[in-house]
Amino acid sequence: MKIATWNVNSLKVRLPHLIDWLATEQPDALCLQELKCENKAFPLAEIEAAGYQAVFNGQKTYNGVAILSKLPAQDVQRDIPGFADEQKRIIAATIGDVRVISAYVVNGQAVGSEKYAYKLAWLEALTAWLKDELTQHPKLVLAGDYNIAPDDRDVHPDWKDELLVSAPERAAFQALLDLGLSDAFRLLEQPEKTFSWWDYRMMAFRRNFGLRIDHLLVSAPLVAGVTRCWVDKTPRKLERPSDHAPVIVELGN
DNA sequence: ATGGCCACCGAGGGTGGA
Numbered sequence A: 001m002k003i004a005t006w007n008v009n010s011l012k013v014r015l016p017h018l019i020d021w022l023a024t025e026q027p028d029a030l031c032l033q034e035l036k037c038e039n040k041a042f043p044l045a046e047i048e049a050a051g052y053q054a055v056f057n058g059q060k061t062y063n064g065v066a067i068l069s070k071l072p073a074q075d076v077q078r079d080i081p082g083f084a085d086e087q088k089r090i091i092a093a094t095i096g097d098v099r100v101i102s103a104y105v106v107n108g109q110a111v112g113s114e115k116y117a118y119k120l121a122w123l124e125a126l127t128a129w130l131k132d133e134l135t136q137h138p139k140l141v142l143a144g145d146y147n148i149a150p151d152d153r154d155v156h157p158d159w160k161d162e163l164l165v166s167a168p169e170r171a172a173f174q175a176l177l178d179l180g181l182s183d184a185f186r187l188l189e190q191p192e193k194t195f196s197w198w199d200y201r202m203m204a205f206r207r208n209f210g211l212r213i214d215h216l217l218v219s220a221p222l223v224a225g226v227t228r229c230w231v232d233k234t235p236r237k238l239e240r241p242s243d244h245a246p247v248i249v250e251l252g253n
Numbered sequence B: 001a002t003g004g005c006c007a008c009c010g011a012g013g014g015t016g017g018a
Helices: A011-025 A044-049 A114-136 A167-177
Strands: A002-007 A029-033 A053-057 A065-069 A073-078 A090-095 A098-104 A140-145 A181-183 A214-219 A226-231 A247-251
Touching: A002 A011, A002 A098, A002 A140, A002 A214, A011 A029, A011 A044, A029 A140, A044 A053, A053 A073, A053 A090, A065 A090, A065 A098, A098 A114, A114 A140, A114 A167, A167 A181, A214 A226, A214 A247
Parallel strands: A002 A029, A029 A098, A098 A140
Antiparallel strands: A002 A247, A029 A065, A053 A065, A073 A090, A090 A098, A140 A214, A181 A214, A226 A247
16 A cells, blocks of 8 residues: 655645656555635646545635545544534544545644644644544554754755744654554665655755645554655656655555 | 845835845
């Protein structure tokens, strides 16, 4: 089973890239973030024509998440239960026998800002919900744009901003791992300076000035089956790309 | 030369992203 995550930064603009990528990579499930698209504008016909089903949780202009899959999505959950939030950042569904969650973690804008406080509160609510979710679904993949670079290896050395690497953000990431989840990318040997996001400015992609902030966390019963995990930089090289590249995990079981 | 983008809404620049 092949599961991927991709922050497309506007589903409308990126739809041609998405359709091409689905045809090439043929993932069993793909978690999307930053749709920036209302549910009524979701391009379902194009995605179905590509051989995929879709469940989505969209909003106008900002945020928005979806799960595309070859098999039908079951027990669909939108948003974090009990956490009052206008922003559409979560959708969960069971694909086959795996619980798949597409998460778009709050960016946080600047350390110490109101949005930063919201980021930490949101992550706390996510963690509390997941604890319960894992008891019901032992085989679980939490996929998405975390807006956290977990380790110094995940950050280009010239990155000067505190956001995305601050100690409280990394502690929040660790709290997710402490639930019994593993960063699939780090289960295997990986090339140095592997990133999943590059700023549109400063020729950042060409210089590989990036961050690894898109992750696939897998629950304990899935760990032994992880055969491969990688970032696909191909779509980042196209005209009018998303600033994020897809990350893919292959599960052998 | 120390900043350079992109997408949104809406009709011009402000906002947000990371």
